[in-house]
Amino acid sequence: MTDAPxxxxxxxxxxxMRTTLELGxxxxxxxxxIEAVAARAGAGKHxxxxxxxxxxxxxxxxxxxxxxxxxxxxxxxxVVADLRAQIYAAVDLLAGASFGPLFQALIGxxxxxxxxxxxxxxxxxxxxxxxxxxxxKAARDQGQLSPGFDLDxxxxxxxxxxxxxxxxxxxxxTHEYVDRILDALFTGMGPRPRx
Amino acid sequence: MTDAPxxxxxxxxxxxMRTTLELGxxxxxxxxxIEAVAARAGAGKHxxxxxxxxxxxxxxxxxxxxxxxxxxxxxxxxVVADLRAQIYAAVDLLAGASFGPLFQALIGxxxxxxxxxxxxxxxxxxxxxxxxxxxxKAARDQGQLSPGFDLDxxxxxxxxxxxxxxxxxxxxxTHEYVDRILDALFTGMGPRPRx
Numbered sequence: 001m002t003d004a005p006x007x008x009x010x011x012x013x014x015x016x017m018r019t020t021l022e023l024g025x026x027x028x029x030x031x032x033x034i035e036a037v038a039a040r041a042g043a044g045k046h047x048x049x050x051x052x053x054x055x056x057x058x059x060x061x062x063x064x065x066x067x068x069x070x071x072x073x074x075x076x077x078x079v080v081a082d083l084r085a086q087i088y089a090a091v092d093l094l095a096g097a098s099f100g101p102l103f104q105a106l107i108g109x110x111x112x113x114x115x116x117x118x119x120x121x122x123x124x125x126x127x128x129x130x131x132x133x134x135x136x137k138a139a140r141d142q143g144q145l146s147p148g149f150d151l152d153x154x155x156x157x158x159x160x161x162x163x164x165x166x167x168x169x170x171x172x173x174t175h176e177y178v179d180r181i182l183d184a185l186f187t188g189m190g191p192r193p194r195x
Numbered sequence: 196m197t198d199a200p201x202x203x204x205x206x207x208x209x210x211x212m213r214t215t216l217e218l219g220x221x222x223x224x225x226x227x228x229i230e231a232v233a234a235r236a237g238a239g240k241h242x243x244x245x246x247x248x249x250x251x252x253x254x255x256x257x258x259x260x261x262x263x264x265x266x267x268x269x270x271x272x273x274v275v276a277d278l279r280a281q282i283y284a285a286v287d288l289l290a291g292a293s294f295g296p297l298f299q300a301l302i303g304x305x306x307x308x309x310x311x312x313x314x315x316x317x318x319x320x321x322x323x324x325x326x327x328x329x330x331x332k333a334a335r336d337q338g339q340l341s342p343g344f345d346l347d348x349x350x351x352x353x354x355x356x357x358x359x360x361x362x363x364x365x366x367x368x369t370h371e372y373v374d375r376i377l378d379a380l381f382t383g384m385g386p387r388p389r390x
Contacts, residue, residue, distance in 0.1 A: 030307040107362065108306025111299050112225040117365055125363055153356070153375050160355025161348070163363060167302065168320055168354075170312055180348050184380075 016041045016048060017062035025098060029059065029105035056109035056116045063102055064123055073131055079139035080186055083132075087158060087178045090128075094166055095173040104166060129155050157185050211236045211243060212257035220293060224254065224300030251304035251311045258297055259318055268326055274334035275381055281330075282353060282373045285323075289361055290368040299361060324350050352380050 019041040024032050034055055038045045052058040071093070073086045094100050110117035132155045139145050161181055165171050214236040219227050229250055233240045247253040266288070268281045289295050305312035327350045334340050356376055360366050 104306050108303045111303025111306075111362065114365075121364060150375060150379065153379055156356035156359055157352055157376075157379060159363075160357070160359040161351035162355070164351055164355035164358050167306065167362060168358060169316060170309075180345060181352070184345065184348055184352060 016043055017065045020058055020062040024102050056113055059106050060119055073135040079144050088175050091173045211238055212260045215253050215257040219297050251308055254301050255314055268330040274339050283370050286368045
């Protein structure tokens with residue numbers, strides 16, 4: 001009972017973030033305003049601005065509050081199968097209507113606001129990259145990958161084409177595309193040996 | 196003499212685009228306004244809006260008017276050397292102060308405005324991708340790459356990590372990073388053969 005004011009504060013914060021996602025999905029990030037979020041969440045505009053300095057900062061926290069995306073790597077002993085399972089899940093998240101378009105808008109915002117870029121990296125991108133590198137490193141330590149295998153670059157080759165598709169060509173992300181990237185990374189695309 | 200009014204129109208268009216780039220470099224895209232471009236270029240605001248529906252559309256044309264980036268592929272017969280030379284040039288352009296930050300801002304805008312995304316793809320990304328695929332295809336036809344070499348995916352593996360670095364981790368783009376990507380693509384990163 002003594003923590004009731006804190007509970008109310010936490011409930012209000014959660015309601016504001018939930019409303020941000022709901023309204024953002026309905027009308028798109030470009031049309032979203034802090035005023036509209038405040039009105040629908042039944043909160044004061046100043047309450048929102050006290051905690052979040054911009055619409056982008058509010059979106060960042062709201063998306064990360066979903067948290068549960070469950071993008072951890074399994075470790076079945078088969079590194080390719082484990083990467084495939086995790087990247088399928090990531091692609092389903094990015095391609096899904098409830099996360100993808102708002103996440104894409106957040107990355108757009110990061111191009112204009114270096115604080116958003118830094119926070120996005122620190123709180124979402126880098127932890128995900130660390131997990132990928134850790135799973136690859138375990139495989140390398142077990143002799144499943146060559147000792148010279150470039151872990152950071154492998155992470156970039158697994159992620160880069162997906163983000164290129166999401167942000168630049170804006171074609172749909174599919175499991176089939178993930179399979180092609182994994183095949184290229186692990187079976188290689190080397191020059192044909194001369195006869 | 197008879198085309199003087201057209202000349203004036205073309206000169207004015209060019210002056211507006213040049214001013215957009217100058218002012219954008221000075222104050223950053225986020226702080227740029229069509230009003231400020233109009234004032235510095237000595238043009239009417241409505242003159243600008245008649246031709247460009249938004250700040251993003253104006254930036255797109257202004258950046259593409261630079262045109263001369265010279266991102267064509269050489270064809271020396273050595274596909275890896277040719278890719279290296281072209282991607283070095285692309286990275287120098289993206290990492291350079293006169294193009295990079297505004298190009299990054301344009302991609303940011305594309306995340307909120309599907310017309311900008313479509314125009315960026317059609318007028319810059321797709322033609323560049325086509326050149327990469329054509330150079331790879333020539334190498335494949337000459338037997339320098341295996342017959343099953345996936346040209347589109349190779350293009351995405353060459354581009355994706357660079358855009359990931361430009362837009363997401365925002366680390367500096369270097370020639371050394373290009374070398375690592377080329378090595379990975381052509382020498383492969385396959386699993387270690389079991390003893």
